[in-house]
Amino acid sequence: MKNTYDVIVIGSGPGGLAAAIAARENGAEDVLIIERDVELGGILLQCIHNGFGLELFDQDMPGPAYAQHFIEKARDLNIQTLMDTMVLDITPDRKIYAINKDRGYIFLEARSIVLSMGCRERTRAQILLPGSRPAGVYTAGTAQRFVNVEGHMPGERFVILGSGDIGMIMARRLTIEGAKVERVLEIMPYLTGLTRNYVQCLLDYGITLQKQRTVNRIIGRDRVEAIEAVSVDERWNPIPGSKEIIPCDTLLLSVGLIPENELSKKAGVLLDPVTNGPFVDDHFMTNVPGIFAAGNVVHVYDLVDWVTEAGYAAGKGAAQYALAERLVKGPQIDLTPGENIRYVVPHRLDKDHLAEEEIRLQMRAITPIEERVLVTVEDQNGEVIAKKAEAYARPGEILSLVLKPQQYDAVQKAASLTVNVRKR
Amino acid sequence: MNDLYDIIVIGAGIVGSLVARFLSKYKLNILLIEKEVDIGMGTSSANSAALHAGYDAVPGSNKAITNVKAVEMWPQLSKELGIQYDRCGDYVVAVNDEDMLVLEELLARGKQNGVPGLEIIDGDEMRRREPLIRPDVVGALWAPTGGLGDPFGATIAAAENAVMNGVTLKLNTAFEDFIMEDSRIVGVRTNQGDFHCRWVVNAAGLYADEVMHKADVRPDFKIRPRRGEYLILDKADFQLTRPTLLFPTPSDKGKGILVASTLHGNVIVGPNANYVESKENKDVTNEGVQEVWTGGNKLVPSIIRKHIIAQFAGLRATGNAPAPNPEINYNQDFIIEIPKEVQGLVNLGGIESPGFTSAPAIAVKVIELLEDAGETLEEKPDWNPLRVPRPVFRHLNREEQADLIAQDPAYGRIVCRCETVTEGEILAEIHAPIPALTYDAIKRRTWLGTGRCQGGFDMPRVVQILSSELGVPPEAVTKKGEGSELLFRQTKRVEKDHLSVEDLL
Numbered sequence: 001m002k003n004t005y006d007v008i009v010i011g012s013g014p015g016g017l018a019a020a021i022a023a024r025e026n027g028a029e030d031v032l033i034i035e036r037d038v039e040l041g042g043i044l045l046q047c048i049h050n051g052f053g054l055e056l057f058d059q060d061m062p063g064p065a066y067a068q069h070f071i072e073k074a075r076d077l078n079i080q081t082l083m084d085t086m087v088l089d090i091t092p093d094r095k096i097y098a099i100n101k102d103r104g105y106i107f108l109e110a111r112s113i114v115l116s117m118g119c120r121e122r123t124r125a126q127i128l129l130p131g132s133r134p135a136g137v138y139t140a141g142t143a144q145r146f147v148n149v150e151g152h153m154p155g156e157r158f159v160i161l162g163s164g165d166i167g168m169i170m171a172r173r174l175t176i177e178g179a180k181v182e183r184v185l186e187i188m189p190y191l192t193g194l195t196r197n198y199v200q201c202l203l204d205y206g207i208t209l210q211k212q213r214t215v216n217r218i219i220g221r222d223r224v225e226a227i228e229a230v231s232v233d234e235r236w237n238p239i240p241g242s243k244e245i246i247p248c249d250t251l252l253l254s255v256g257l258i259p260e261n262e263l264s265k266k267a268g269v270l271l272d273p274v275t276n277g278p279f280v281d282d283h284f285m286t287n288v289p290g291i292f293a294a295g296n297v298v299h300v301y302d303l304v305d306w307v308t309e310a311g312y313a314a315g316k317g318a319a320q321y322a323l324a325e326r327l328v329k330g331p332q333i334d335l336t337p338g339e340n341i342r343y344v345v346p347h348r349l350d351k352d353h354l355a356e357e358e359i360r361l362q363m364r365a366i367t368p369i370e371e372r373v374l375v376t377v378e379d380q381n382g383e384v385i386a387k388k389a390e391a392y393a394r395p396g397e398i399l400s401l402v403l404k405p406q407q408y409d410a411v412q413k414a415a416s417l418t419v420n421v422r423k424r
Numbered sequence: 425m426n427d428l429y430d431i432i433v434i435g436a437g438i439v440g441s442l443v444a445r446f447l448s449k450y451k452l453n454i455l456l457i458e459k460e461v462d463i464g465m466g467t468s469s470a471n472s473a474a475l476h477a478g479y480d481a482v483p484g485s486n487k488a489i490t491n492v493k494a495v496e497m498w499p500q501l502s503k504e505l506g507i508q509y510d511r512c513g514d515y516v517v518a519v520n521d522e523d524m525l526v527l528e529e530l531l532a533r534g535k536q537n538g539v540p541g542l543e544i545i546d547g548d549e550m551r552r553r554e555p556l557i558r559p560d561v562v563g564a565l566w567a568p569t570g571g572l573g574d575p576f577g578a579t580i581a582a583a584e585n586a587v588m589n590g591v592t593l594k595l596n597t598a599f600e601d602f603i604m605e606d607s608r609i610v611g612v613r614t615n616q617g618d619f620h621c622r623w624v625v626n627a628a629g630l631y632a633d634e635v636m637h638k639a640d641v642r643p644d645f646k647i648r649p650r651r652g653e654y655l656i657l658d659k660a661d662f663q664l665t666r667p668t669l670l671f672p673t674p675s676d677k678g679k680g681i682l683v684a685s686t687l688h689g690n691v692i693v694g695p696n697a698n699y700v701e702s703k704e705n706k707d708v709t710n711e712g713v714q715e716v717w718t719g720g721n722k723l724v725p726s727i728i729r730k731h732i733i734a735q736f737a738g739l740r741a742t743g744n745a746p747a748p749n750p751e752i753n754y755n756q757d758f759i760i761e762i763p764k765e766v767q768g769l770v771n772l773g774g775i776e777s778p779g780f781t782s783a784p785a786i787a788v789k790v791i792e793l794l795e796d797a798g799e800t801l802e803e804k805p806d807w808n809p810l811r812v813p814r815p816v817f818r819h820l821n822r823e824e825q826a827d828l829i830a831q832d833p834a835y836g837r838i839v840c841r842c843e844t845v846t847e848g849e850i851l852a853e854i855h856a857p858i859p860a861l862t863y864d865a866i867k868r869r870t871w872l873g874t875g876r877c878q879g880g881f882d883m884p885r886v887v888q889i890l891s892s893e894l895g896v897p898p899e900a901v902t903k904k905g906e907g908s909e910l911l912f913r914q915t916k917r918v919e920k921d922h923l924s925v926e927d928l929l
Contacts, residue, residue: 036838086838097822101833105826123878125656125734130709133736135863135903135910139880150884152898152911177915221704222907249912262660262842262876 005030005080006322007315008096008110010087010263013042014304015295016116017070018311019318023114024077026319032080032108034087034098040074041067042118043141044304046148049169051196055305066304082106090115090267092288111322112290114314115264115278119257119296121166127255129161131218131227140166140254147173155250159227160184161215163396165193165302167254172201181207182246185229187214187236190368192256192396194302215251216243224249257300267291272347274337275299279347281332282359283317284310292318299345299362302398306362333411335361338378338418340393342366349403354411359403363419365393372424375401379414393421429455429592429621432612434599434635436463438575438780439772440627441582442787445505448589449809450801455619456583456591457612459598461905462865463858464579466629468780469868470706470738471652472669472695473575473686476778477514477567479534479542480674485747486758488537490782490789495539495569497784505581506813507574508687514570514669517550517723518563526673527565534567541568554665556724570669574687575780576868584857585811589804593858596905599628602639602766609639609768623799625770625790630703630741632759632773641763641771642745649703649739650678650776652695653712655720656734658876659689662727670723679777681719683727688871693720693727695738706737733876743774760786762793770794814852816870818844839889840882842875850886854893861894863887864904887911 006028009020012035023031039045044052047063054060061069074081085100096108121139129137138146138154144166146154156179160167163186171181184202189212191198202209216230216238231242259277261269269278269286277298278286285292294314295307330352335344342364353359361377373393377386388401399421403411411417431447433440436458444456460466478495481488502509518524527544534542543566550557550564587593594616603611603618611620628635633647664670669684677697686692696715713735720727747757759773770790775782795801815828817835828848829836835848853860853869860866863873863886872886873879887910891898902908 036841084837086841088838088844099825099829099836099838101829101836104829104833104836105822120877121880123733123876123880125732125878128708128710128713128732128735130707130713132705132707135908138883142880142883145884146911147915150888150898151915153913153915154911156912216710217707222904223909265660 002030003107004109005032006111007031007114007318008108009033009114009116009315011035011042011116011118011297012040012081013116013118013295014044014067014070014307015118015297015311015314016042016114017067017074018308019114019116019292019294019315020079021070021073021077022312022315023319023322024079026316028319028322030080032082033074034082034085034096036084036086038084040071040081046145048148049173052304055303056308070308087263090263092268092291094290112292112318114318115269115291115293115297116295116311117260117263117297119259119300121253122256122258124253129215129218132220134218134220134223136220136224136250137218138250138252140164140170140252143252144170144173147177153177153179155179157182157248158250158252159215159229159246159248160252160254162186162254162256163191163193163198163209164254164256165197167252168193168197168201170252170254171207172205175205175207182248183229184209185213185215186211187232188212189234190394190396194397195394218251219245224251227251257296259297259299261297264293264297269293272343274343275345280345282313282346282349282353284314284346285317285321290321299343302396306398306400309360333414333417335417335419337363338420340366340369340421341419342395344419349411349417351412354403354405354408358405361401361403361419363399363401363421365395365399365421368395369393369421369423373421374424375399375419375421377401377403378418378420379410380416383410385410385414385417389424429453429619431455431623431625432457432619432621433625433627434612435466435627435629436579436583436593437466437468437627437629438464438579438582438783439629439775439786440625441579441586442783443625443627443790444586444591445582445589446784446787446791448586448591449803449807451804452801454586454591455621456586456593457597457599457614457619458593458595461595461862461902462860462868463583463593463595464576464868465904467739467741467776468575468579470654470736471575471777471780472654472682472684472692473573474514474669474682474684474781475509475571475573476781477534477570478537478539478778478781479530479565479567480679481537481778482747482752482754483533483536484749484752485754486760487778487782490758490760490785491778492538494782494785498571498573501784504809505578505585505811507578507581509571509573510667510687511569511571512667512685513566513568514671515550515554515567516565516671516673517557517561518673519558519560520562523673524563527563530565539567539569542566554668554670556665556726557670558723558725572667572669572685572687573780578780580858580869581811581813585809587857588811589807599635604639604766607766609766623768623770623794625772627772629775630739632741632775633743636769636771636773639766639769641765641769642759642773645743645745645759645773647741647743647774648699649705650742651698651700651705651737651739653708653716653737654692654694654735655713655716655732657691657693657727657731658733659691661731662691664691672719672723681716683720683724688874690733691727693717697740700739703739706739708735708737712737734874734878740776741774741779742776745774758782758786760789760793762797814849814856817846817849839885840870840872840875842877842881843871845870845872845882847889850889851893854890861890862902862904863890863910866890883910
């Protein structure tokens with residue numbers, strides 16, 4: 001096996017697979033994917049529910065089928081893989097140190113790297129959940145792996161904290177497996193996952209969602225015996241008299257995802273404190289030249305289709321960088337969150353890139369607006385450069401707006417760009 | 425007779441394990457019993473991991489004497505047992521004139537206790553040594569012999585070395601009563617049957633009062649569990665400038681909420697100190713988090729809540745025993761004695777902070793007490809004081825890591841991504857002299873699952889490994905013993921013989 005590659009992709013989830021494929025399709029000869037698990041596909045392999053591919057393929061696929069589509073494509077393109085292998089270190093000059101059982105210590109070099117390590121789940125400690133520390137407190141994704149991959153039930157009687165997508169999907173999955181889901185609790189006054197998951201996973205199965213309600217205490221010495229639920233006000237202060245003990249044996253947490261960037265930091269990649277992912281430009285290149293990032297490692301997406309799309313963009317950029325050692329041709333402009341916008345990805349644009357192709361901007365709203373809204377991109381004078389109407393804006397659902405080549409002139413003239421979402 | 429022991433030690437925490445280890449030097453048949461599924465699950469499992477210099481214990485008390493003596497023992501002991509130890513020194517930080525007076529008091533007390541190297545430094549010097557300290561610090565007491573320890577590692581190493589030297593360890597064995605002949609203890613009754621012996625060492629930690637009461641010793645002695653809550657910060661996000669421990673000035677509630685490095689690389693903040701009713705109440709609370717966070721922020725303002733990756737609580741075995749010297753007005757001392765009321769008991773009690781630090785000196789004191797009581801202790805010619813630690817992958821450099829994987833490919837597979845723990849390390853612990861049989865046992869030994877994902881990634885993999893190594897189904901794998909099973913059943917399980925293909929058609 002060789003040691004130098006045009007493009008090395010770290011992680012084989014949807015972002016990594018798409019990046020590797022795009023790198024090959026854009027001229028990179030030697031493309032390698034490093035995957036820590038024994039199969040390609042990342043977290044898609046445990047997502048056996050449907051709902052994947054609606055945006056990109058107009059098809060409704062389960063996760064493994066969606067992954068398989070790209071795995072086969074990668075194979076056809078002779079993309080190389082290093083499986084069951086953990087990357088321990090990446091340097092800013094794109095050296096990679098990894099280990100596995102067969103080859104031991106592995107040293108590799110790449111002309112460009114795509115980081116696609118995905119994200120991890122927030123845990124009990126990160127939300128400072130009080131009470132005892134028994135067995136039976138799991139993140140929803142860990143429970144999903146136990147049920148869908150390992151074939152074991154992590155409990156029989158569940159309370160789920162958080163209305164994130166994995167939590168709602170697991171509520172349905174566990175119900176199908178014969179378990180009882182007593183309640184889904186959400187501390188926010190609104191849903192944090194997709195509306196369609198609320199309908200298909202909770203409403204259709206008669207599972208109760210309680211908003212502005214959270215876990216006040218975990219009870220049980222060895223195994224969870226109950227949780228104490230409590231209602232909270234807007235500032236998360238408990239409301240007196242609202243406590244209720246809910247007997248259960250398992251508490252699942254679906255309280256948010258955090259991009260997994262420990263390796264990125266080692267490589268000198270700067271992170272946005274809002275997204276917890278790298279600052280990226282419209283080619284998904286980070287501040288470190290030749291190091292790109294794609295998918296949930298950048299920010300947490302709600303649909304895999306957009307992860308794939310971002311992976312393609314990053315892989316194309318990585319190939320161009322690997323072949324030319326140069327990518328940004330002209331001046332760059334910052335994109336900043338404006339009214340009711342928490343963050344925008346990408347963080348900056350290559351102004352000239354817009355002449356060649358469309359650029360998708362993705363945003364999250366800060367607070368929900370349950371009526372028709374207008375998403376706008378404005379220059380420093382408040383001039384609207386691009387806009388898009390939406391039926392509503394919800395923090396649980398990414399807002400998306402595509403800058404088109406016809407907006408090239410306006411972007412060229414602008415000194416800065418902000419994105420806003422307002423009532424119409 | 426198989427169950428006739430010279431000495432039975434009740435409780436395999438740091439104290440009981442070190443007592444067993446030091447006693448294993450002699451020609452004695454020793455039994456160490458532990459009520460839990462693993463050693464070191466009580467107070468030894470959740471504390472500040474600090475090795476105290478000994479300046480704040482009341483002069484002349486058992487706490488002061490054992491603390492200062494033990495500080496001298498730890499360097500050699502840690503080498504013999506392969507325990508991590510960093511004598512990095514610690515600071516008590518003063519922010520006003522009143523605090524400065526406390527520092528003077530601590531300095532005087534420390535000198536009286538025989539603590540070497542104590543020095544009061546001014547605010548500028550403190551800020552120079554730790555720029556992250558709150559800017560208005562006016563001075564600090566510097567104790568060069570304070571340090572960082574590993575209470576889990578130390579307990580495991582001590583018990584393991586004891587077992588290597590012939591001590592019998594029985595887990596899941598709970599003391600119920602003494603077997604007495606007149607006023608002489610001749611054995612213990614446990615949930616696993618009776619064991620006879622000539623001596624019992626009470627090292628039952630939080631339950632030491634209940635144990636001694638069974639022998640009608642010190643009926644007035646009572647342990648009131650005092651809970652301390654802690655927060656752990658992500659090591660990638662926050663570090664002190666160099667490893668150290670930063671204490672506020674102490675109060676009547678103890679040494680106060682510290683901000684300290686740990687040998688595992690994370691910064692720890694805590695503990696508060698609140699009495700709780702139950703000896704099993706290790707709950708973390710909203711109020712506690714607030715209290716600990718406020719305390720930590722007072723010392724180091726730049727810590728931010730987003731960096732918290734774990735929270736836990738531990739209990740201190742706070743007693744009410746007066747210091748043995750009646751001239752000392754102190755009523756929270758360690759009990760280290762052979763009581764007169766019965767024969768055959770070495771009684772230890774109220775071993776709260778600085779119990780971890782003091783433990784080796786307590787163990788040595790137990791030996792002295794036995795000798796004073798006329799026990800002739802004859803050294804074993806083949807006693808091996810050395811216990812070689814098993815490889816810790818993340819502590820090795822690249823060449824050493826490569827060599828280790830070449831020797832055993834299991835070290836080439838990472839099971840815990842956050843803490844870089846390999847399958848090789850897990851297998852080594854499952855097959856160690858004291859096998860790690862639960863998820864938490866592996867966690868305490870390898871530090872897996874303690875990082876920012878808190879086991880989300882490794883747990884399914886560890887369950888698989890434990891299941892296959894122990895030859896049990898995954899449903900039998902527990903977090904911390906019976907009743908804490910992680911999985912309940914297989915999905916879509918069809919009972920054998922329940923359905924045949926014909927039935928389905």
